Amino acid sequence: MNFRIKKLDIFVARQFGLLFVGTFFICQFVLMMQFLWRYIDELIGKGLSMEIMAQFFWYMALMLVPQALPLAILLSSLIAFGNLGESSELTAIKAAGISLMQTFRSLIIITILICMGSFYFQNNVGPMANMKLTQLLISMKQKSPELEIPEGVFYDGIPNCNIYVQKKNMKTGKLYGIMIYRMTQSYEDAAIILADSGMLQSTAEKKHLLLSLWNGEWFENMQTQQFAGSAAVPYRRETFIAKQIVLDFDGDFSMTDASSLSNNARGKSLAQIYNDIDSLNHTFDSIGRTFYNDAKHSYYATPRMEKNDSIKAAKRGLAKDVDIDKLLEKQKLEQKQQIFSSALGQVQNEVNDLDFKSMMTNDNERVIRQHQIEAINKFTLALQCLIFFFIGAPLGAIIRKGGLGIPVIISVFVFIVYYILDNSGYRMARQGDWAVWFGKGMAPAILAPVAIFVTYKACNDSMVFNADIWRKFFMRLLGLRARRHISGKEVIINEPDYARDNTTLLSINHAVTAYSHDHNLVSPPNVIKVFFKYQPDHEIEHFNAILEKTIEDLSNTRDKQVLHLINQYPILAVKAHTRPFERKWLNIMAAIILPLGLFFYFRMWRYRLRLLHDLRVIRQTNSNIISYTEKSIIKVPVRSTIANR
Secondary structure (H helix, E strand, O other), rough: HHHHHHHHHHHHHHHHHHHHHHHHHHHHHHHHHHHHHHHHHHHHHOOOHHHHHHHHHHHHHHHHHHHHHHHHHHHHHHHHHHHHOOOOHHHHHOOOOOOHHHHHHHHHHHHHOOOHHHHHHHHHHHHHHHHHHHHHHHHHHOOOOOOOOOOOOOEEOOOOEEEEEEEOOOOOOOOEEEEEEOOOOOHOOOOEEEEEEEEEEEOOOEEEEEEEEEEEEEEEEEEOOOHHOOOOOOOEEEEEEEEEEEEOOOOOOEEEEEEEEOOOOOHOOOOHHHHHHHHHHHHHHHHHHHEEEEEEEHHHOOOHHHHHHHHHHHHHHHOOOOOOOHHHHHHHHHHHHHHHHHHHHHHHHHHHHHHHHHHHHHHHHHHHHOOOOOOHHHHHHHHHHHHHHHHHHHHHHOOOOOOOOOHHHHHHHHHHHHHHHHHHHHHHHOOOOHHHHHHHHHHHHHHHHHHHHHHHHHOOOOOOOHHHHHHHHHHHHHOOOOOOOOOOOOOOOOOOOOHHHHHHHHHHHHHHHHHHHOOOOOOOHHHHHHOOOOOOOOOOHHHHHHHHHHHHHHOOOHHHHHHHOOOOOOOOOOOOOOOOOHHHHHHHHHHHOHHHHHHHHHHHHHHHHHHHHHHHHHHHHHHHHHHHHHHHHHHHHHHHHHHOO
């Protein structure tokens, strides 16, 4: 037995491992393309070398490995167990007395090892890759674009210049119909250059451009400080046959200094994050103490002479009540304006000072929150692998569909739900609206119970995805019901006992009439009796049991009219009009939770009104069946018997 289980573990691990390798590279490719499209507009047209692009893709791939692992585990476990279920191998395993958790055993160990590897990768390789990738992205954005001047439009890729080229010779690189707007210090000092033809070349060090122009004119505004405000502004006009202009253009690639990325929490290991959090807290606490001391000195510390004056003023105020409003009324208009202006200026200065300090403290808190988020993120990404396994593997065992159809749809759906929850929690935590632990722990906290529920259902062979079960559940929840459909039988052993059935239907009519009169189903139900003091009511259950038995007997008829009449009977909900739930504590909880209680109360009232209508239909149908059978069926055999005699 032990040997067989060991072979089973190897078999399941092999099935999972082959799929995991394939799905990992697929997920890695998809995530890399998604990341690349975010920056494609900023990277295209920069003339980057193959070495730089190779570094960019390498570090991007390393950074996205922890995100690709959970999705690969989810998809591969779904497909693996879906294939086992579809080929009936999972059924054979269960028939051999091996539980589903024993089948999961080898994959649980593999997933835990992947979780540990993911955490190690995030703590050691990921920060380095993130830092290098961030350096490359900033350096790529700062690099000047590759010089490629289009025809017929103004090109602004060269600093402080707008160049218009009417036509361009692709073989020689010569430009025709050139118009240049060149800004030096401001738009007032702009120069306009027109030329019939020209050529643009880069210098050897790739720091400047040499623009050679032929047969053109140069118009330049000569406005300077000495002519500022003058109506007549001189300008310079120059006609040239050949002219060369040197333009600033840094076409080389230079790596950004990594010291500017000291606050990048994603580029740090867990030990570095905790160490930097302590340093940041110490630094920001000292800044807060400085702000406090400044406020204390400004508002509470006063010179000795001012203290003596304030004491004397206080004594005078004690001797005689001072009304500040009356003192202000005695001042002249100019003095009042001066007092108001001074007070308003002081208040505005204090508000500006507080806004500046608030901006500094908010920025400091944001940096600390970012470090705390990244510290928790290293654990949640590793835990995500385990959660996704306990969602994917049980779902594959339940659905029993392999391939890339349904598993891919379910995997994408689960990943999108997790991504929305995680991203929403991250943004709220980063803004400070939620606590960091709550924002980053929301997605695992929501999907972990889902994983436990799905695993429990799979181990107990529960039909979680049975469409009929869910259809009946929602029909019961929304108060919907199917119509009765009884068709004629080809072989009938016992004919209906119409006389006995008519007697039963007549007694049901009397009971239905009495029940409708006693319970007054039109009126709203009593709240106390519904939720707190329920009184048993089994009369409808009793009526329905007798009615269904009678309908079953009448369904043996060969008469089409009788079949038509019994199909008019409604399918009764025998308990929905009495109370929301079977258990008393559930009814009390529904009453306490007000919106839920209102929903169940009005739902129950609706069921009472529907029951009243159903009882009327039952009574009318009973009368129709009794009348028809007495006239057309029961008397016919009597007449035929008399004739035979």
